Amino acid sequence: MTPKALAAITDANVIVGYNTYIKLIEKILAEKKVIGTAMMQEIERCKLAVQAAVNGENVAVISSGDSGIYGMAGLILELVMQQEKSLRPEVKIIPGISAVNASAAILGAPLMHDFAVLSLSDLLTPWELIKKRAELIAQGDFVVALYNPKSIKRVNQIQEIREIMLKYKAPTTPVGIVHSATREEEAAILSDLEHFTQEHIDMFSLVIIGNSKTYIEDQYMITPRGYQL
Amino acid sequence: MTPKALAAITDANVIVGYNTYIKLIEKILAEKKVIGTAMMQEIERCKLAVQAAVNGENVAVISSGDSGIYGMAGLILELVMQQEKSLRPEVKIIPGISAVNASAAILGAPLMHDFAVLSLSDLLTPWELIKKRAELIAQGDFVVALYNPKSIKRVNQIQEIREIMLKYKAPTTPVGIVHSATREEEAAILSDLEHFTQEHIDMFSLVIIGNSKTYIEDQYMITPRGYQL
Numbered sequence: 001m002t003p004k005a006l007a008a009i010t011d012a013n014v015i016v017g018y019n020t021y022i023k024l025i026e027k028i029l030a031e032k033k034v035i036g037t038a039m040m041q042e043i044e045r046c047k048l049a050v051q052a053a054v055n056g057e058n059v060a061v062i063s064s065g066d067s068g069i070y071g072m073a074g075l076i077l078e079l080v081m082q083q084e085k086s087l088r089p090e091v092k093i094i095p096g097i098s099a100v101n102a103s104a105a106i107l108g109a110p111l112m113h114d115f116a117v118l119s120l121s122d123l124l125t126p127w128e129l130i131k132k133r134a135e136l137i138a139q140g141d142f143v144v145a146l147y148n149p150k151s152i153k154r155v156n157q158i159q160e161i162r163e164i165m166l167k168y169k170a171p172t173t174p175v176g177i178v179h180s181a182t183r184e185e186e187a188a189i190l191s192d193l194e195h196f197t198q199e200h201i202d203m204f205s206l207v208i209i210g211n212s213k214t215y216i217e218d219q220y221m222i223t224p225r226g227y228q229l
Numbered sequence: 230m231t232p233k234a235l236a237a238i239t240d241a242n243v244i245v246g247y248n249t250y251i252k253l254i255e256k257i258l259a260e261k262k263v264i265g266t267a268m269m270q271e272i273e274r275c276k277l278a279v280q281a282a283v284n285g286e287n288v289a290v291i292s293s294g295d296s297g298i299y300g301m302a303g304l305i306l307e308l309v310m311q312q313e314k315s316l317r318p319e320v321k322i323i324p325g326i327s328a329v330n331a332s333a334a335i336l337g338a339p340l341m342h343d344f345a346v347l348s349l350s351d352l353l354t355p356w357e358l359i360k361k362r363a364e365l366i367a368q369g370d371f372v373v374a375l376y377n378p379k380s381i382k383r384v385n386q387i388q389e390i391r392e393i394m395l396k397y398k399a400p401t402t403p404v405g406i407v408h409s410a411t412r413e414e415e416a417a418i419l420s421d422l423e424h425f426t427q428e429h430i431d432m433f434s435l436v437i438i439g440n441s442k443t444y445i446e447d448q449y450m451i452t453p454r455g456y457q458l
Contacts, residue, residue: 001231001232002230002231002326003230003232043456043458066330066333066334067334068330068333068334068338068339068340068341069330069333069340069341070341070454071341073334073337073338073341074338074341074451074452074453074454075454075456076338077337077338077449077451078451078453078456078458079458081446081447081449081451082458085447088447091449093333093334093335093337093338094334095326095330095331095333095334096326096330097231097324097325097326097330098330101295101297101298101324101325101326101327101330102324104295104297104298104322104324105295105296105297105302105322105323105324106322108302108306108322109296109297109302109303109305109306109322110297111297111298111346112297112298112299112300112302112303113348113354114345114346114347114348114354114359114362115345115346116343116344116345116346116366116371117340117343117344117345117346118343119342119343124454124455124456125342125343125455129370130343132369133343133369133371136365136366136368136369137345137365137369139365140361140362140365140366141358141362142345142362217310218310218314218317220306220310220320222303222306222307222310223303224303224307225299225303225304225353226353226354227272227304227307227353229272229307229308229311
């Protein structure tokens with residue numbers, strides 16, 4: 001957590017967030033009012049946050065990683081814009097270390113060239129669009145970070161994405177899988193495009209697939225920037 | 230700067246970095262040995278860092294933003310791997326807030342859906358590959374963050390990228406330009422794909438071009454995640 005994020009939480013008198021994230025920071029919450037709800041209720045949670053701010057409270061909405069990357073920043077702003085213009089509270093977005101930043105650092109330096117970030121969750125995005133994007137990413141030889149690669153109900157998408165990638169990327173292309181980046185249970189696995197779906201992947205995993213120059217050495221996944229060394 | 234980055238600098242006895250970045254943190258450097266060099270000498274600087282680590286020093290290499298995104302992490306690892314296996318020092322990469330994270334937060338929530346990160350610098354990458362990637366990004370309706378959009382010597386590339394994007398994206402697509410994100414001289418401009426190249430853009434700028442759903446309201450650039458609100 002950055003000092004700016006800590007300061008925003010300290011300054012707020014109402015804290016809103018998914019229960020799991022609230023627990024991670026409960027030591028610094030002291031006497032603040034906490035609005036925590038279970039997962040999949042993010043719209044309700046953010047509506048409560050906006051309403052509290054409209055009522056004059058100083059509200060901090062907690063988002064893990066970077067709130068601007070598949071986090072709560074956009075939903076909060078969308079809900080604020082639904083308010084009458086005169087009622088809209090001021091919103092400050094505080095950037096953070098997203099799973100893509102944290103996982104890359106754990107794996108070595110896999111993102112050192114142009115890359116794409118793609119979520120495989122089809123709850124809010126048509127699966128056909130996700131597949132099309134995967135195809136274009138592979139054609140462009142981008143490094144790619146896959147968010148939400150798999151869940152209990154959604155197990156086949158990662159296989160389909162692997163097949164799309166294999167149309168353009170070599171089977172030996174390095175793949176890194178990071179579980180629960182920056183949490184106590186953090187773990188990383190190195191594999192390749194041919195085999196990586198045999199590894200454990202779940203909703204707490206981020207998958208990074210390299211470009212045609214990416215290599216693995218001494219357990220580091222490295223994408224060269226292009227320097228002549 | 231995160232507490233982890235601060236701790237790494239505090240623990241190190243040798244600090245290596247571009248002079249401008251060294252100046253930003255000189256207050257915490259105390260009595261440490263500092264190896265600072267001018268810009269464009271990053272290979273020499275990183276070689277000195279690796280040599281100091283091989284000699285047994287605890288070295289911190291300073292990279293602005295996130296060292297894993299167009300930063301020094303990859304170059305350091307590449308140089309370490311050139312050492313004989315028995316001599317290679319341990320390397321820890323500490324993730325940071327990259328210009329893409331910081332600039333998105335300043336603009337609002339422009340990255341809330343799938344996005345790509347593309348550098349327009351053709352010093353280390355063929356211009357033809359950069360153009361191809363821009364074309365694929367536009368076809369996939371990705372939000373895109375453009376690093377190194379322009380420099381004193383390189384002024385036409387951003388115009389070419391604009392023309393490629395206009396083949397697939399509407400002229401009214403929102404574009405945000407952030408200068409010197411997180412520095413004192415930080416500034417943001419909102420424009421659109423038709424007009425943004427008329428704004429001031431230089432080597433300290435990051436340009437974010439939205440997708441087909443991105444909109445601007447109350448000076449916030451917002452890409453909807455897809456929620457039904």
